[in-house]
Amino acid sequence: MSMIREMMSYPFMVRALLGGIMVSLCAALLGVSLVLKRYSMIGDGLSHVSFGALSVALALGWSPLKVSIPVVVLSAFFLLRISGDGKVKSDAAIAMISASALAVGITITSLTTGMTTDVSSYMFGSILAMSRDDVMLSAGLSAVVLCLFLFCYNKLFAVTFDESFARATGVKVERYNVLLAVLTAVTIVLGMRMMGAMLISSLIIFPSLTSMRLFKSFCGVVVCSGVVAALCFFAGIMLSYIFSVPAGASVVLVNLTIFLLFTAVQSAYKACGCERRQP
Numbered sequence: 401m402s403m404i405r406e407m408m409s410y411p412f413m414v415r416a417l418l419g420g421i422m423v424s425l426c427a428a429l430l431g432v433s434l435v436l437k438r439y440s441m442i443g444d445g446l447s448h449v450s451f452g453a454l455s456v457a458l459a460l461g462w463s464p465l466k467v468s469i470p471v472v473v474l475s476a477f478f479l480l481r482i483s484g485d486g487k488v489k490s491d492a493a494i495a496m497i498s499a500s501a502l503a504v505g506i507t508i509t510s511l512t513t514g515m516t517t518d519v520s521s522y523m524f525g526s527i528l529a530m531s532r533d534d535v536m537l538s539a540g541l542s543a544v545v546l547c548l549f550l551f552c553y554n555k556l557f558a559v560t561f562d563e564s565f566a567r568a569t570g571v572k573v574e575r576y577n578v579l580l581a582v583l584t585a586v587t588i589v590l591g592m593r594m595m596g597a598m599l600i601s602s603l604i605i606f607p608s609l610t611s612m613r614l615f616k617s618f619c620g621v622v623v624c625s626g627v628v629a630a631l632c633f634f635a636g637i638m639l640s641y642i643f644s645v646p647a648g649a650s651v652v653l654v655n656l657t658i659f660l661l662f663t664a665v666q667s668a669y670k671a672c673g674c675e676r677r678q679p
Contacts (some may be wrong), residue, residue, distance in 0.1 A: 407641050416594060416647065419535045420633050422542035423591040424651075427603035428629035429549050430584050432622050433560045435608040442479065442581070443601035445494035445501075446588045449475040451597040452505035454522050459512035464522070465537060468589050475501070476581035502597075524596040524646055538590045545583045552579065557618055595648040603629065606655035613662035614669075632658055 407413050427443070434440050450468045457467035475497060482493050549556070558566035559576045567573045584604070591600045611624035636651030643650075 403638070403642070407638065413637070413641065415532065415535045416637055417634065419538040419542075419590070420594045420637065420647075420651075421630050422539055422546075423587060423594065424603055424607075424629040424633040425626050426542050426545045426549075426583070426587040427591060427600075428607035428625040429546070429622055430580065430587060431604035431608040432611075432618070432625055433556055433580055434584065434604055435612075436560050440605050440608075441491065441494050441601065442476075442584060443588055443604040445479065445498040446472050446475060446585050447592060447597040447600045448498040448505070449501040450589050450592055451522060452501035452508075454592070455505035455508045459508050465534065465589060468592075469586060472585040472589050473582050476585040477578065480577060480581055522592055522597060524598060524648060526593070526596075526647065534593060538593075541586055541590060545587060548579065548583060552576065556580065560618070595651065596646075599648040599652050602652045602655060603633075606652070606659055607632070610655070610659045610662045613659070613666040628655075628658060 408417075431440065431443075434442060450472045453468035453471035454464045456462075457464045479493055479497055555566075555571055555576050556579075558569070558571055559573050559580075563573050587604075588600055591603055595603060607625040607629040608621065610628050611621040615621045615624050632654045633651055636654040637647055639645065639654065640647040640650040
């Protein structure tokens, strides 16, 4: 407790926790649908797009977040369009956009500012990168993402498991797929300051996969993912503060540890013959 009180005495740590936990919750909730739809790598692709947009913004002296959010949202629309027409598979589309955007960002960075501290913080994450304005923007947009997810929960559930059935019952599948992509794009941009472009996709993937080790229902996985994401982020920030290591890497390692722990519990559960039979 004394360590927590000491950590919370620093304003930058408070900002990191407030902004990071909100973004982690958004990423975890959206990640359940993305993982089940086999679209989990969209986070990695959009994070590279965001890095390219941020590199352009820093080179021109513009606000990084205000530039990257619309660019990444448009990229999400483009990604859905080229993968939805069947000519390009979703994994190939993500790889194509990811590599192209990362190449643009690296080229612009090398020709202008070079690998400065700001660029490195966006690439690998930094707890010192969160300003007061960033936290306020992250909290506001994260609240919007969470409210939209909860409001559209039933429709997203239907679209996640059976698009054909959802379309037959009158659900506008394309609209909710676009909504899912847009919310993911906003979450990716907000989380890059903390996690970096290289690690932000872990916030989407790990909590969902961890929760699926023990829970079978969609609601159970969603709730557990949110709890796991928040606790892992808090633990990762504490480790980052104690051992002076990058925050993004600490959060990922904590998530990996919890995933392995849940996997071990699942294996023990099966070995005891206690697993509930599936219908």
